[in-house]
Amino acid sequence: MTDLSETTPVHPAAEAGDLSATERTRHRRLREQGRTDREALFEVLRAGFVCHLGVVVDGDPMVVPTVYGFDSGHLYLHGSVASRSLTRGATACVTVTHVDGLVLARSVFEHGVNYRSAMIYGVPRALDGDEKLEALRVLTEHMAPGQWDYARRPNRKELAATTILAISLDEASVKVREGHPEDADDPHDVWAGVLPLTRAWLPPVTDPHATRPVPEHVLRRTGAPF
Template sequence: MDPAVTPLSSTDRTRLRRLRDQGRTDRAALVAVLRAGFVCHLGVVVDGTPMVVPTVYGFDSSFLYFHGSVASRSLAGGRTACVTVTHVDGLVLARSVFEHGVNYRSAMVYGLPRVLSGAAKLEGLRVLTEHAAPGQWDYARRPSRKELAATAIFALPLDEASVKVAEGPPTDGDGPDASLGLWAGVVPLGVVRRPPVPDPALPPGLPVPAHITALAEEA
């Protein structure tokens, strides 16, 4: 079976209990949500208290990789985590406040993150870097041993995940409120990549690398 159309896991944690029509069951939907961003929110329980930490991520066919300081309590190993990636695509403005909503794409990945070391740690950092800025891993200086020692890289299996997508116009166009004569629709939202801004410390005339220019052109 093509991995792209492999069904997502069905567990008690991933089972949708409301708005089930927004659920997506194939792995390709998960890949699409992960590919569209590079910031996730890591949820863990620390000393009995929930904690949610934003961090950057990368992924391959089997794992989601994220990083943090080795001193971070929230990123300590041995804790089950829930990582969420969300993209807001629009404000849905209906005729009644009750019917207002948000168009979005969201993925939740559950599991026990594994702390990486050695070659696996370097590879995880490469995947993470290339996901956020393709081409940068081969362009910039690689991390030193000291820098690697100060950074924790985690791999979270993509085995247990759920995806939801909300899209389209307000749902009250064929209801009683349609006769109110009020405007309704969607205000699209999105992330915009702007032209690169050079570091003021750069020497004059240093050109922008092609792979960095391409980041803005892809938007």
């Protein structure tokens, strides 16, 4: 596994080379929307913190939303040791999707969505010891930069109740759709265009039992897009 101490957890720099093009990840349809460089994958991962983990449990498919963090080589997933979805030893598929707008065309057939998405295949590996603690820091800092040094660190009991899985980013596929409808030659005279969708953090709401003011690293998120 990658040495976590040598990676940048929140904003990893792109590694040289293209994404893998295996039978599971090569672009078959809408190839013009495909992205092949690793930086495109990192851009999608930076823009969110919730993914969908697809696994097979007791012979049945299961897709579970969960938070993630990442560095230049691995995706890290977090959950309870009792979770059936956090399996290891078998291939899993993780997806991350961001909707940037509705594409409203002249014909219903050409309607669509502007989006950014990533699909990652790999065999999850459960972490322990220092690797587990460092991966939990990576995950925490990805969701809320500055929080790891501000809040209480997990104790032994909490760590024992937590599973952290690492999935290599070696096998991944990225697609991006942007721009206007593609039926400009349609003679039907109606409005066509894009209805953009944005997201931003709202002002923090303080827990009624908290006695401290909102810390600076949390305030910096207010109004910021994600």
